[in-house]
Amino acid sequence: MARNFSSEEHKAGLTLVVKPIDDPDRPVDAEQFLQAATKWLASLSSFASGSGLHVRWEIAELKRSSALLEVIPVDIRTGIIANSVAKDWKRIVKEIETTGIPPKDLNSTTIRDMEQFSSTANGLSVVISAGEDPTVQPITVSTQKRLKEAIGALPSDxxxxxxxxxxxxxxxxxxxxxxxxxxxxxxxxxxxxxxxxxxxxxxxxxxxxxxxxxxxxxxxxxxxxxxxxxxxxxxxxxxxxPELSLSEFLTMMRPIPTPDGMDSVKYIRSLRDGE
Amino acid sequence: MANKSPALITWDSCCILGLFNREQDKIAGLTYELRECDEGRALLGIASATLSEITRLADGSAAHPSLELFLQFPFIQLLNSNREVGLLSSKLGHRFDLRNDPEILAKAIAFGCPSDQKRLKSKDSEILSTAIVYKAARLTTYDPFLRFLGAEFIRSEFGLEIDEPASSLLFPT
Known part of the structure; x- marks a missing residue:
């Protein structure tokens, strides 16, 4: 059964709103919305994982009319809401958009996933908001360009x-x-x-x-x-x-000595335990 | 025509030593696996990490010419330790440090692991990771700790069987 989040819990949420760029009142194409949402969730997941958090993103709100999806990160083991992930994700997107330089501890997979998400915004108005934060983060051409630059600066694959x-x-x-x-x-x-x-x-x-x-x-x-x-x-x-015969090889094999009383398993164990 | 790769079995270092030394409790199972490979039903993967543990023959001469000859069988594939192997090895080495996990440690001891074997050492981890990364069907080993991890975690997570060699019907025709 879907979980009902309190207004306090919604503060940890992150919301994606997708609209057609030319006519915000027209319903957005379902495929475009789902593609944007899928790539967005992938970027959130790799960001949380890169931050050492093992969370699932629960749907807190899904509105058809404006193609709005709100998710809340919930720790898989404890079931407790991870308060800061959503805000951190939005802050880092903003930071990359402003400076073109990702934080040093952000892993390359997350940056690539963010770029993949931003690329779904072509022809759409895509906006992210975090919890109660009144400032929204639009995904613009500039965001896309900066994320591409950040990927270009990554070490070679x-x-x-x-x-x-x-x-x-x-x-x-x-x-x-x-x-x-x-x-x-x-x-x-x-x-x-x-x-x-x-x-x-x-x-x-x-x-x-x-x-x-x-x-x-x-x-x-x-x-x-x-x-x-x-x-x-x-x-x-x-x-x-060379041409080799297994039967001949098996008769020719010369032994490899192990210390007295040790079979191969104990000998290998003694080597590895010595590390 | 679709090409299908044969199943890959990999060997821990103790298997190579057990074979060369004709250890009575191992030789039948190991030669069975070799014959399966020789007849084209499987490939034998040797992780490059295993070779450095085998250095000297009984007469004091170097072991590497014998190893080189062994590696020239066409059914053998030397498995390089590359970036993916290294990263997975690091991850598994961290994950399977049971010093702070008394519950799993107790299970390992009950399985037959020595009580002082509390973590996956780097060589074990590299050989295990090589088998996983190259998508082997089995890792043949007699080491109880590796076999415990196989039964408890690895088989269900990665589809890799870790066990002593089967003496028959490994790859039924």
Whole structure:
């Protein structure tokens, strides 16, 4: 059953009002409203989470005529209303709009979510108010521009590390000396093909020999944030895999000693507990 | 034609050691998993974090040539410890510090964990996070604390099975 909030509790609320920009009296398009509201809630959630709060946003008011949605943050564990989150969110949007610089402790996901929300305001009048605060925060072209600037100032989403990836050699492009590359298919992600760029002419014959076979590719791996496989590899070397028989290997294996009385589990535990 | 990736199983360091040392209580289960991979029913993921714990063979020589040979089996995929693994490892290391959580700690002891094993150490956390990030179906380990976390939290939250190797019917044909 919907919870009835007292007037005191509404002070912790945050309200979104969406109207058509050209005719505020005309009902707003439902899809546009829901898109704005969804992105707004996403930005509130990542902001609360980035502030160390585990809250859900309960609907306190939803009016059809003016496309108004009021939400109140409620601590998931205790059920107590988180008083300051709504005001803080609005204050930070205002701060970014004024200075173009987000607070240092604001995480990049929150800034991106805020920008995504602001981008839904195109062709709409979008206004935010917090609790009883009489000043409202309109989402304007200036807000959008400043949030884009804030995103532009964030550190790159790509990072590079040295490493080796195993995959099956697919498309090979070796005719243009200025731009030699091949594609590597990853067995664990068959839909993924990693572009592997190389400059060493000596690799061409090796690559021809290994076409459609498994190889280890070593070099600089370019990762995009939140992705587990690299998007690009700057190849330093490739290695063909030898033919191996598992049965032969199992008979050839040489033991790895552990201290007397310790099996592998106790030995590994002793190493890790020593940290 | 849709390509489907085979299931990924990952091994803790104790599995590699148990295999090389032919430990009687482990060899059957571990070779069973290897044969499943060799026959193409699964891939074996080895987290790069496991390799540094294995340094020396019985005759005093370095272990890395043997490890390199092992890693060249085509069914093995070396799993790099990247940014996502590092961040999740940090998060899980913080979350599974049971020193201030006597209720869960008591459950862990009842499960069979040693009473002095009160938190997820960084290597455990990195190997666990690698399995989660690369979406492995199982992490094979004999470590009771990892198995406890698997049964209590990880399986339901991430869909990752953490247990000793199955001796049969892991991947029924």
């Amino acid at each position: 790509e990072y590079i590390q040295e490493g080796t990836i195993r995959g099956r050699l697919a498309v090979l492009n070796s005719w243009n000396p200025e731009e030699r590359w091949f594609r590597l298919r990853i067995p664990l992600a068959p839909e993924k093909q990693v572009r592997c760029a190389y400059a060493d002419e000596g690799l061409i014959s090796d690559l021809g020999d290994t076409f459609e076979k498994l190889v280890d590719v070593t070099g600089l791996l370019h990762y995009k944030k939140d992705e587990i496989w690299p998007s690009v590899i700057e190849v330093r070397s490739i290695r063909k895999l």
